[in-house]
Amino acid sequence: MTPELTERYSPLHQAHVDAGASFTDFAGWQMPVRYSSDLAEHHAVRTAAGLFDLSHMAEIRVSGADAAAYLDYALAGKLSAIALFQAKYSLILNAAGGIVDDVVVYRTGESEFLVIANAGNHFPALEALTKRAARFDVTVTDESDDTALIAVQGPNSLTILQATIGLTATDDLGALRYYRAMTGAFTDVPVLIARTGYTGEDGFELYVPINQALALWNALTTAGADHGLVPAGLASRDTLRLEAGMPLYGHELSEATYPAQAGLGRVVNLAKETDFIGRAASEEGPQAGSAVLVGLVSAGKRAGRASYDVYRTADAHTPEGMITSGALSPTLGHPVMMAYVSPSIARLGTEVFVDVRGTRIPATVTALPFYSRKP
Amino acid sequence: MTDQTTLQYTAEHEWVLIEGDTATVGITAYAAEKLGDVVFVELPAVGTGVIAGSIVGEIESTKSVGELFAPVTGTVTATNDGVVDSPELVNSDPFGEGWLIKVTFLELPPLLSHSEYSALTGE
Numbered sequence A: 001m002t003p004e005l006t007e008r009y010s011p012l013h014q015a016h017v018d019a020g021a022s023f024t025d026f027a028g029w030q031m032p033v034r035y036s037s038d039l040a041e042h043h044a045v046r047t048a049a050g051l052f053d054l055s056h057m058a059e060i061r062v063s064g065a066d067a068a069a070y071l072d073y074a075l076a077g078k079l080s081a082i083a084l085f086q087a088k089y090s091l092i093l094n095a096a097g098g099i100v101d102d103v104v105v106y107r108t109g110e111s112e113f114l115v116i117a118n119a120g121n122h123f124p125a126l127e128a129l130t131k132r133a134a135r136f137d138v139t140v141t142d143e144s145d146d147t148a149l150i151a152v153q154g155p156n157s158l159t160i161l162q163a164t165i166g167l168t169a170t171d172d173l174g175a176l177r178y179y180r181a182m183t184g185a186f187t188d189v190p191v192l193i194a195r196t197g198y199t200g201e202d203g204f205e206l207y208v209p210i211n212q213a214l215a216l217w218n219a220l221t222t223a224g225a226d227h228g229l230v231p232a233g234l235a236s237r238d239t240l241r242l243e244a245g246m247p248l249y250g251h252e253l254s255e256a257t258y259p260a261q262a263g264l265g266r267v268v269n270l271a272k273e274t275d276f277i278g279r280a281a282s283e284e285g286p287q288a289g290s291a292v293l294v295g296l297v298s299a300g301k302r303a304g305r306a307s308y309d310v311y312r313t314a315d316a317h318t319p320e321g322m323i324t325s326g327a328l329s330p331t332l333g334h335p336v337m338m339a340y341v342s343p344s345i346a347r348l349g350t351e352v353f354v355d356v357r358g359t360r361i362p363a364t365v366t367a368l369p370f371y372s373r374k375p
Numbered sequence B: 001m002t003d004q005t006t007l008q009y010t011a012e013h014e015w016v017l018i019e020g021d022t023a024t025v026g027i028t029a030y031a032a033e034k035l036g037d038v039v040f041v042e043l044p045a046v047g048t049g050v051i052a053g054s055i056v057g058e059i060e061s062t063k064s065v066g067e068l069f070a071p072v073t074g075t076v077t078a079t080n081d082g083v084v085d086s087p088e089l090v091n092s093d094p095f096g097e098g099w100l101i102k103v104t105f106l107e108l109p110p111l112l113s114h115s116e117y118s119a120l121t122g123e
Helices: A013-018 A038-047 A067-074 A119-131 A157-162 A210-227 A234-243 A279-284 B029-035 B081-085 B114-121
Strands: A022-026 A029-034 A049-053 A058-063 A087-093 A099-109 A112-117 A139-142 A147-153 A167-169 A181-186 A189-194 A203-209 A229-231 A292-298 A309-311 A321-328 A335-341 A351-356 A359-366 B014-019 B022-027 B038-042 B055-061 B065-069 B074-079 B101-105
Touching: A013 A210, A029 A038, A029 A234, A038 A049, A038 A229, A038 A234, A049 A210, A058 A067, A058 A119, A067 A112, A087 A119, A099 A119, A099 A189, A112 A119, A119 A139, A147 A157, A147 A210, A157 A203, A157 A210, A167 A210, A181 A210, A189 A210, A203 A210, A210 A229, A234 A321, A234 A335, A292 A321, A292 A351, A335 A351, A335 A359, B022 B029, B022 B065, B038 B081
Parallel strands: A049 A229
Antiparallel strands: A022 A029, A049 A147, A058 A112, A058 A139, A087 A099, A099 A112, A147 A203, A167 A181, A181 A189, A189 A203, A292 A335, A292 A359, A309 A321, A309 A351, A321 A335, A351 A359, B014 B022, B022 B101, B038 B055, B055 B065, B074 B101
């Protein structure tokens, strides 16, 4: 099930080494965790722009006459309903209604889609998508090894892309809406340019063949030099997505989590006319009383971290929740956390207590996201 | 700039400067780099008795939490208020302005030399 026993390297690895990056293992990949300062990288994305290497993520192409009907069956959403070059966030469910992976799907043709899976779920996602294709006229192709993914995120992203030498788009990039994509080219190779991201800021994600990835990275870096662009690592990506209230597989999402618990009920399209894997279980829904995902904020500087217990009161013996992600928010200046808690303490404004290494710290249930960019 | 070759070290990535019966303690640049940007430091109160190897403080970054271990048994005589107010000093000057506590001790346990510590971190 885990064919990779050796470390994997991004096609941009040498650029990261040259930029002084520290590396971390992410699903078997050696990826940049930070270049200099994760706080500086975080702030750069909120105020200017950050450049991310996301080449570890998996790209799975689905093509064939039945592609749209197949995805309606394989995924929780109604992918047949999306327009050409529209993007949609969706879920691969298991038969029990749990989450195999959360994905972004781009419609790249009338009968062609590109499914982006998490690096940590590359093989479970590929296996599920391949198995589910059996009775459809469709081809599922793993293009992950051939495709690099570079994200430019932050308010200056558009300006930077427009200033990048060699990068051309088929249409006006400025008119590209959020969660839409268009084709483009870098020098002479095709690039998919998508206005998507995982930071809570405006930004773009560029899918490029690996042999042109380094040249594109360098061209973006050059274009961004006058616009505050800095390379940004996975540490800042994590605090950015946490502030934006975005779930991370392995933290907020798992095979044992129902979408409804994670606040993703809307992603499961029960109005869809056709059957899909996980439909019956999703119609039943999670057991009454199942924990639900909430946001928590607290005062001070000490954040509850993943796996820390949440209590109803300062002296309760039995925990009624658990933190799944938490950090001192670089943008807001106070701790922000996501936690699964009993529905009876999930109401907005409820005061709860987080056990931070032996000290119970008061926290307040709050709406997600913690941070939204100004429109 | 402190001469790092004159310092002693622990396997928990602390540096120790011995002056008479006082040990000044901080975390190494290697540890600070691994932690990432430090955003919160909690230190023991002056006068606290500490035992070598016990946890006496916390150093939190956006990503993780590091524990401060007492390298010697003794009494805390000073803490660095500057680093509590400006935790980023741990990253910017770990061997200088980023020092954490001073402890008086009766007996010095075995510590690592600079070359032994360098071998440990592979740097």
